[in-house]
Structures are given as structure tokens and as C-alpha cells.
Amino acid sequence: QVQLVESGxxxxxxxxxxxxxxxxxxxxxxxxxxxxxxxxxxxxxxWVAVIWFDGSVKYLADSVKGRFSISRDNSKNTVFLQMNSxxxxxxxxxxxxxxxxxxxxxxxxxxxxxxxxxxSS
Amino acid sequence: xxxxxxxPSVSAAPGQKVTISCSGSSSNIGNNYVSWYQQLxxxxxxxxxxxxxxxxxxxxxxxxxxxxxxxxxxxxxxLQTGDEADYYCGTWDSSLSTVVFGGGTKLTVL
Numbered sequence: 723q724v725q726l727v728e729s730g731x732x733x734x735x736x737x738x739x740x741x742x743x744x745x746x747x748x749x750x751x752x753x754x755x756x757x758x759x760x761x762x763x764x765x766x767x768x769w770v771a772v773i774w775f776d777g778s779v780k781y782l783a784d785s786v787k788g789r790f791s792i793s794r795d796n797s798k799n800t801v802f803l804q805m806n807s808x809x810x811x812x813x814x815x816x817x818x819x820x821x822x823x824x825x826x827x828x829x830x831x832x833x834x835x836x837x838x839x840x841x842s843s
Numbered sequence: 844x845x846x847x848x849x850x851p852s853v854s855a856a857p858g859q860k861v862t863i864s865c866s867g868s869s870s871n872i873g874n875n876y877v878s879w880y881q882q883l884x885x886x887x888x889x890x891x892x893x894x895x896x897x898x899x900x901x902x903x904x905x906x907x908x909x910x911x912x913x914x915x916x917x918x919x920x921x922l923q924t925g926d927e928a929d930y931y932c933g934t935w936d937s938s939l940s941t942v943v944f945g946g947g948t949k950l951t952v953l
Contacts, residue, residue, distance in 0.1 A: 757942070759888075766845065767880070767888065767931050769942035781940050817887055827935045827942050829878035829893040836887055 724748040724832045726818045731837030734808055742803040744818030744834055752776070752796040755821035757830060758803045760814035760839075770816070773801065775824040786812075808841045815839075846871060847932055849945035856953050859922050863948045865915040865932035871943050875935045877915040879908055882929045882947075891930075892917060924952050 730742040744756070758770040771782045771792040780792050786805075794801040801818060816837050819830035848866040855861040865877065879892040890899050892908035895915065907918045915932055932945040 766929075766947040767882075767933070767944045769933075769944060772942065783941055784939075822893060828876060829890055829933070830880070830888070831890055831893070831899070833887040833889070 724820065726820060726832055726834035728816065728818050728834045728837035731816065731839045733840045733842060735843050736809055736841055738808055739804070739806045740808060740839060742805065742816055742818075742837060742839070744801045744803075746799045746801070746818075746820070749820070751799040753824060755824055755827065756792075756794060756801040757819045757821060757827070758792060758801075759817045759819055759830065759833075760812075761817070761836075762811075762814040765814075768814070771803065772821070772827055779825065805839070808839075810841050813839060813841050845946040846936060846939070846943035847934070847945035849930075849932060849948045851946070852949045852951065854951040854953055855922055857922050857924060860918060860920045861922060861950060863917040863919075863930050863932075863950070865917070865945050867913050867915075867934065867943070869913055870938035871913075871934050871936040872910065872915055873913040874937055877908065877910050877932055877934045879906075879915075879917045880931045880933065881926075882931065884928070888931065919950070922952050926950060927952050 725747045773792045789807045791804045818834040820832040822828040822831045876894045880888040882888040895910040896908045929947045936943045
């Protein structure tokens with residue numbers, strides 16, 4: 723069965739960095755686009771980033787552009803979210819999600835359980 | 844302010860039908876597939892509808908989706924107390940080159 727397991731969350735001070743990982747299993751990882759989606763406390767879903775199946779194309783939300791980056795290692799079935807210059811507004815549960823397709827986003831077919839990121843001094 | 848507009852809340856009695864709307868523009872809903880997600884309290888979202896009106900395996904046919912122009916709709920019939928959740932619509936925005944979500948709709952089954 724498809725499994726997505728996020729890790730790397732925690733409490734971090736404003737301005738610091740954090741790297742999230744999402745380990746995938748149960749499917750051919752290299753054949754699917756992957757996303758990060760976040761949800762602030764009491765808020766709705768906010769899409770963060772997508773990476774094409776082969777890593778050739780990446781898109782980021784305006785709210786994180788220039789601070790966050792997405793990458794993947796198809797040999798290790800893992801997708802990453804590097805988060806720099808964190809601010810309290812980045813406090814959220816971060817979900818990893820698998821797309822139904824390889825590139826231009828279609829829908830989030832599978833989701834991880836999420837990892838909590840708290841930015842606070 | 845979300846790019847896609849959903850009503851903040853809807854409610855209906857058990858056994859009844861509810862409709863959740865999702866309004867966008869030509870750059871998102873008008874030219875891309877819409878998907879719908881259910882988020883039960885304290886859990887990760889789950890895909891309910893993809894490609895406007897298709898259900899993943901295991902999703903009951905009480906859930907149905909449709910799209911017309913720049914709006915989409917999620918219908919839930921035969922409401923059950925277990926359907927109480929937040930529902931989100933989402934799609935790709937070709938102008939922004941981002942995924943956009945609606946603000947979410949909280950369903951209460953009275």
C-alpha cells in the first residue's frame with residue numbers, strides 16, 4: 723500500500739532553517755509528481771510546492787518563493803522541502819502528497835500524516 | 844483570501860443532500876480539472892473527487908462532483924454524521940503556475 727512518511731519537523735527560531743523529508747513506499751516513486759501542502763493552526767490548506775516526476779520542473783507558492791526549495795532523490799524514494807529564513811507565519815502542519823500524474827498537477831491522490839513545524843522564539 | 848471561493852459552512856439533517864460550491868476563474872477551474880478533499884477532524888485530507896467528477900476506489904457514490912464553466916460543485920447525498928468534516932476544492936492555476944485551494948467548507952450534519 724502507498725505510504726508517505728514525513729519527518730524533520732520541530733520547533734525552530736525565526737530566521738533559522740529546517741529540512742523536511744518525505745519517505746515514500748508502495749509505488750513507483752520516480753513516476754509521480756510530488757507536493758508539499760501546509761495547514762496553519764485553525765486555517766485551510768495552502769499549497770507550498772510541486773516537483774515533477776524527474777525533478778526537471780519545480781513550482782513554489784509566492785509566499786515561500788526565495789526562501790523554500792523542493793527537491794527529490796528518486797534513488798531513495800524521498801522528497802525534501804528545504805525551508806530557510808523561517809518566520810512565525812510558516813508555523814503549520816506540513817503534508818507531503820503524491821500527485822496522480824507526472825507533471826502538471828492533477829490532484830493529490832495520497833497524503834502523509836503530516837509533520838508539525840513551529841517557528842517561535 | 845483564497846483564489847477559489849467556497850461557502851464557509853453548510854449544514855443539513857441526516858439523510859438529506861448538501862451541495863458545496865467552488866467558484867474560480869478561467870485560469871483555474873475554467874481550464875483545469877477540479878478535485879475535492881475531505882478532512883475529518885485531526886486527520887490528513889483525503890481525495891474524494893478528481894478530474895471534476897471521478898471517484899477514487901472506495902469512495903461511495905453518495906459523493907459526486909461536477910463542473911460548469913468557472914464553477915464546480917460537490918454533492919453529498921444520504922448525509923451521515925460521519926460526513927461532518929471540512930471540504931476543500933482545488934485545481935491548477937495556469938496563470939499563476941500554482942495549485943489553488945478554496946478556503947474550505949465546514950459541513951455540519953444536524
